Amino acid sequence: MRYRILGTTQALRTDGTTVPVGGARLRALLTVLALRPGRTVPVSVLVDEVWDGEAPADATGAVQALVGRLRRALGADAVESVAGGYRLAASGDDIDLHRFERLVGDGLRALTDGDPAKAAGVLDDALALWRGPALADLPDRTAETARCETRRLDALRARHAAALALGQAEQSLPELTALCDSHPLDEPLQALRLRALRDAGRAAEALAAYEDLRRLLADRLGSDPGPELRALHGELLRPEEGAHRDGSGPRAGTSSSGSGWGAKGAGQVGGEGRAGNLRARLTSFVGREADIDAIRGDLAAARLVTLLGPGGAGKTRLSQEAAEAVRDVARDGVWLAELAPVDDPAAVPEAVLTALGARETVLFGAGAEEIRAGFERHDDPVVRLVEHCGRRRMLIVLDNCEHVVEAAARLVEQLLERCPGLTVLATSREPLGVPGELVRPVEPLPEPVALRLLADRGAAARPGFRVEDDPEAAAEICRRLDGLPLAIELAAARLRMLTPRQIVDRLDDRFRLLTSGSRTVLPRQQTLRAVVDWSWDLLDSDERDVLRRLSVFAGGCELAAAEAVCGPAALDALGSLVDKSLVVAGPSGEGGEMRYRLLETVAEYAGERLDES
Template structure:
């Protein structure tokens, strides 16, 4: 039996009032934490479930602490001097009249094996830290499990960042993730007789995703199902702070509403930290320190103060940090961001912050656009990918700010190749259409916007929508400049004629454009020459087609151009009756398209390799690749250009005759069900590429020669990336481009070629 004034055998934990959902991994981690350290702190944002996790873990561990397990809840405490009184009361230390209280607590605990749970420490962190440090030093067998929105920063502290509950990935609502399990369980408890049908599953999964799997938010949402259907609940989540509240007074004030939970965090911050919170909420997804210094700093928050404020927000669990390349990126949970945006809207500085955000996006995109027609194309596209969500936010902001629409249109126009290459055609169409409607004045920016809109429509294989836009771009661009705008519009009109099967008009327009681009923008001439090759190929002039594709390879430094030229040259070899050579060229093209993440180009290559398989009478491979190509086209979404449809149908008919309709349908379906990555893997198979032709005396760009020299030194792709300060993926892309250009199969051949050129004095 416990003696008065001692913690012997205490189990002072509240009984659970509802079932505990999930957290198996976290419970195991708490056990591991307390086996390795005497102070473990669970940190995380408000409402993430730190208290429930700590209490369940403590209950599970009670047999390991024969001296007792006790809870000291500090949530009601605002006076630091009261911390020790709460801890003393939790440990049932009553005889304190004649001694200093911390010493009396330490004396009572003594050398007993006790687990003390100290909950909600953040608002009295310093006082808690001092007391915990004192008790751990004086009580050798005491362990402390704390919960806090910020670490205690005590020597020997082991941290566990408590994440939100797992949510189903988009498109997989039936996955039994913990967040959905919690929502359904709490809803059925709150609403007796509630009937949730299978058709509600996707809506409930979406609710959990939008609430980031935050347990408090999910539980508050569940209560709303008393009066709202799942669809109605989802429709009202944009106003989550008004929606997510519980009635009654039994719950702690900070947990009665979602707003109170977030406000509790805000009250713990210094003014500079609150400023950064509201300004950083303008980022739609993530950001790094450099972006925060550009977008969030001004006279009120100097750039030199951003790092300290950022560190404090991360410490307070209001930002989630992750490694990205050589640095760190930060993001907010959607609930934290939503509250920050409320603060931003009320601050009077929203317009200025959004302008800085838009200008920062424009700077990133402009720098990338300058590299899109060069050897650094993949890295440039990756740079835009990294800020994709921010670009969408900036474009929407420009539409909503009178006088800013033209700046938004210039930004969208810079993205013309990105929209196409990375498969964001629907998004590009929407933004460009809205911004063009908002910018009717005949300016150079409008000409660029019309050009971009026309190209996006063309990439979506809709020449009827593309042609009017491109004709306007050519006409306006001839007046406003620069010269490359009407030249590119002429090239794309040639592509539209090609799509419509008018080969004569296509050849005339494309050659006209190539002649102008040779002077106005030589970097874009190469791609135009590849289009000339496609026209000649469809006209049956294989010699002219080969000449045009080889010219494109000689001129083109960017993977996009080279991949399409290799694709076309592969079709020339196929038409000439050498399918093995064609396969090698198509493989080389597909590898480059994979690096660029060119989705329409990927579909073209998978189609071409199906035709190669047909020439080799590998009918099962034809069926699978045909299905895989259809799947890639659907994912964009786009379709095979009409002039190529005849070849597709010819191959499909031959495969159907050879396989029978049932076998064809089964194999075609297998291919159609593949992801894009799996479709590429199927298309590449295990065949060794046949070398593409060498088309120039020195076929490598300066950057590629630099990479080749490092390959010759024996460096791996990762070592090359580190040496040149580029991403490993970009280094790998450079090496694959070198192999394709030189017609080699191995790095050893690159090394030998480099050595030979060095000895020859090149």
């Protein structure tokens, strides 16, 4: 069975014939389930979305009855009953919306890879799935529909960017003009239209269109065109820089327009500086190339990606390197919001607002009265963030969320719901728990990469240092420090006064040994003990007790042994400790039963706490 929700909700058999789904509520139920194929949808969510906040007296019974009707229409196995809710027995590719999302991602990647012909074909297939307004049968579809329409506009922009790269400017102009009329303040779309006019040999019209747009932005928003449009205007004034002498425009594949996380180059035109506040890094970045590639893919697939790992795993640095790798497709910039210094969870929105430089915001497309009203709401940083991010395509790196995780999660959910062009890359020691979150574990460095890091930082601390001079000691340092980048860097700093073998001999007292961190970082990142102290302080009493008791297992343990030693709190606390990156869980070699172990550094710390208790 396949389902269509990009238009009136429909169910289709494998032969393409339509299955009648009569009744508005029945179609609404199918829409809600199809939005989450293969996932459990709680009864409370079904009630809220199908009845639009006006729940019937017996809500559970009403849902059961409606599910029964849907099963009679689609087949008994189409909707599965699971604990707490129901699940549509379908994969993402069985739903036209999810096929559309996949095809758009493929098309954007093809455009990034310099294959506009493939991009055009894939994007045509994606856009052909639309048969009308998205989620037409969902009673309250404002937020989700806005997201779908934004993605459709992304696809349209990318399709026209491919057309321009293929030399099809004349064919694109009619639809581009209509799109610009419907979205007059969409600068990337306007830039595509100007390029199409230029490439079609109508540079004078392009200059006139730019002037009209400049006046519109000044009248409606009180602002000038952005860097991309200004750079294009400069090309139009100097045609020899922007087109061939025969007026044929740029060569196929050289168009710099595009949109979405797969469209490289959308945020930088003509050498203009790129928006954002990422700072230059002061040390080399060793390894993690595969992680950066994986995160690029994650950001193309999800709007919230959380890098998860223990303290000292290198999440902050990895997030900044990954953000740097995708900044060309964040049209309105990559912005780093550091939450580590924030003590009060209520201050999280203000901290993000400050990081974005968004204290003065403008309501896109608003009139003068609405703009004044926006400024009057200066006491609500969330409102100002929504106004600032609402029509922008940008990436926010939200660093160090663990100590304010609930406040960070609430803010991220609100922003993602109300700002369809926003993507968030978070770092934390536990998941944010926001719907749609994609969690990317940051694993310890494998030995070859850890040795490279030790060699690099060791040579900086003591010129002439080489791991090859004592490879066994160097390898033992990396192994016993669990491949944690921060711990390895602290060990490298000790090479100014100790040999690798002397460091190994003192690792049984690692918390006294590894204390020579950078003076410019936060105190909790200057020593190994401070790093683990920070994680310990975020635990509740049950979690601390279980962690202490687990330290008695030298090579890890299975659940039965953990429960025998840790008592009835073991199961819940273990799950929480795994989420908080303090316990590593993985199947054992025999029988595949899950096994739980502590990193050596965490085990030593927890053992000290056990002795103290």
